[in-house]
Amino acid sequence: MHPVTLEGVTYSYGSGELRRAVLRDVSLTVAEGEIVLLTGPSGSGKTTLLTLIGALRAMQQGSARVLGRELQGASEAARVALRRRIGFIFQAHNLLGFLSARQNVAMALETEAKLPERQRLAEADRMLAAVGLAEHLHKAPGQLSGGQRQRVAVARALVASPGLVLADEPTAALDKASGQEVVRQLRDLARSRGVAILLVTHDPRILDIADRVVSMEDGRIVSANRPAEGPAA
Numbered sequence: 001m002h003p004v005t006l007e008g009v010t011y012s013y014g015s016g017e018l019r020r021a022v023l024r025d026v027s028l029t030v031a032e033g034e035i036v037l038l039t040g041p042s043g044s045g046k047t048t049l050l051t052l053i054g055a056l057r058a059m060q061q062g063s064a065r066v067l068g069r070e071l072q073g074a075s076e077a078a079r080v081a082l083r084r085r086i087g088f089i090f091q092a093h094n095l096l097g098f099l100s101a102r103q104n105v106a107m108a109l110e111t112e113a114k115l116p117e118r119q120r121l122a123e124a125d126r127m128l129a130a131v132g133l134a135e136h137l138h139k140a141p142g143q144l145s146g147g148q149r150q151r152v153a154v155a156r157a158l159v160a161s162p163g164l165v166l167a168d169e170p171t172a173a174l175d176k177a178s179g180q181e182v183v184r185q186l187r188d189l190a191r192s193r194g195v196a197i198l199l200v201t202h203d204p205r206i207l208d209i210a211d212r213v214v215s216m217e218d219g220r221i222v223s224a225n226r227p228a229e230g231p232a233a
């Protein structure tokens with residue numbers, strides 16, 4: 001079964017005369033280990049779709065099966081449980097400034113089965129080494145570059161072995177080289193673990209890293225293609 005299967009998802013904000021559909025009949029699947037980039041003009045509904053899949057808001061119409069769970073009609077408790085199995089990465093990395101890199105990553109393991117702190121920190125260190133930050137375990141986010149901070153966010157999203165990673169504009173604040181490096185690392189780690197990634201981006205510089213690029217316009221999916229021909233990324 002695919003980590004994400006959406007069928008006929010329609011979603012509106014507002015009520016009465018102000019009610020407006022921002023997603024219209026969206027169907028989409030993301031396979032295990034696949035990285036799908038979601039792109040499209042501002043306001044086309046990308047973030048709304050990501051928050052529905054992430055169980056951060058309740059469904060209205062349609063069906064969304066995420067990591068084996070149907071979200072249509074799911075209780076708040078079921079959504080909270082599902083969120084724990086998803087890794088989230090945001091534009092503003094959302095790291096805690098007063099914690100070190102390893103403490104920020106280890107935090108993602110706190111909701112998991114009661115691992116002793118030593119073990120959580122050891123797993124955080126392993127994950128940080130995998131994103132090339134073995135030398136920076138004890139630094140606070142403020143002592144790291146933008147790209148390094150986002151790599152900490154990647155480590156944090158992956159450390160609890162999620163089945164799915166959802167990322168919203170993770171490279172927006174980065175220069176080209178660091179943006180590509182962050183997404184490449186995310187892709188390689190996810191692929192080797194069979195984790196699916198859905199990544200919202202305006203950043204044309206990272207499109208060739210995807211297995212598939214899905215474009216949205218006005219709440220609909222208008223195309224879903226392999227990225228432009230070129231050297232395999």
Ligand SMILES: Nc1ncnc2c1ncn2[C@@H]1O[C@H](COP(=O)(O)OP(=O)(O)OP(=O)(O)O)[C@@H](O)[C@H]1O
Nearest residue numbers: 013014022040041042043044045046047048049202
């Ligand atoms: N909480 C909300 N209440 C009302 N309208 C909203 C809300 N959130 C988003 N919208 C509207 O829904 C539409 C889709 O927004 P969404 O953020 O999903 O688009 P997006 O494609 O992610 O845009 P961007 O690329 O600018 O982040 C926009 O017109 C936005 O103004």
